Amino acid sequence: MRALPWLPPDLARQVARHMREFHSGAAMAAAWPSSFHRLGGGQDLATGIRAQCERLTAAIRSRAPFADVVAGFGVLAHFAVDLNAPFSGAEDGDAYAQSFASYVPSAAPRIPFVFYGQERATIRGTAAKLPGAMALRHGEVDLLELIVREDLDRIGGPRAWRSLDDRSSTFGTASLLLNHSTTDFVNLAAWVWYHAGGLVPDLPVGKDMILVWKGEPQPREAPGPRLALRQARP
Numbered sequence: 001m002r003a004l005p006w007l008p009p010d011l012a013r014q015v016a017r018h019m020r021e022f023h024s025g026a027a028m029a030a031a032w033p034s035s036f037h038r039l040g041g042g043q044d045l046a047t048g049i050r051a052q053c054e055r056l057t058a059a060i061r062s063r064a065p066f067a068d069v070v071a072g073f074g075v076l077a078h079f080a081v082d083l084n085a086p087f088s089g090a091e092d093g094d095a096y097a098q099s100f101a102s103y104v105p106s107a108a109p110r111i112p113f114v115f116y117g118q119e120r121a122t123i124r125g126t127a128a129k130l131p132g133a134m135a136l137r138h139g140e141v142d143l144l145e146l147i148v149r150e151d152l153d154r155i156g157g158p159r160a161w162r163s164l165d166d167r168s169s170t171f172g173t174a175s176l177l178l179n180h181s182t183t184d185f186v187n188l189a190a191w192v193w194y195h196a197g198g199l200v201p202d203l204p205v206g207k208d209m210i211l212v213w214k215g216e217p218q219p220r221e222a223p224g225p226r227l228a229l230r231q232a233r234p
């Protein structure tokens, strides 16, 4: 699970212990009505994220079993992917959307583990500020969708997705999807942990810096020797 190195370590260890519940929570969220997965409207993605964060904080404070709490974090992780996923507004059966959905898991093992930064102001801010912060993150998704459509057309159409290589812009888009959703999930999970009274250690941050994790993702020990700082690429 790509978020483990960046989560507050005490929370990361609980998630690692209850991985099965985490995945079942994420699968459960996938089956919810489609308006829950998109921005806009009364019961949309942003309000769902805020509600889920507040529910999780209350559950931890009332000492709910950690298996249940971690399942709730799985739901939150699904929402973080929705927030960053191109084609979220595509019609059912869109061939480009289907190709991209098949491509991402096939490329995932080759995508490095990158964290785009700890948002301390969001983590320590009120729940009311979460939907706005999340909507901002959604801004570039339409552009990414366009890039994937053009890239697939370049190689002969959506059915040719298996011939995309790792220098393709679709590979770049898949990397952004996985690492941006991981970053958003980590910041939201840190919001929950912080507001539930847990310890959220600062991660090293610098202007235009990103963090890269080497090796299999696992809960970090601070200070981690496996953290590398790298200049962010535009």
Ligand SMILES: [Zn+2]
Binding pocket: 029, 030, 037, 078, 079, 082
């Ligand atoms: Zn969804």
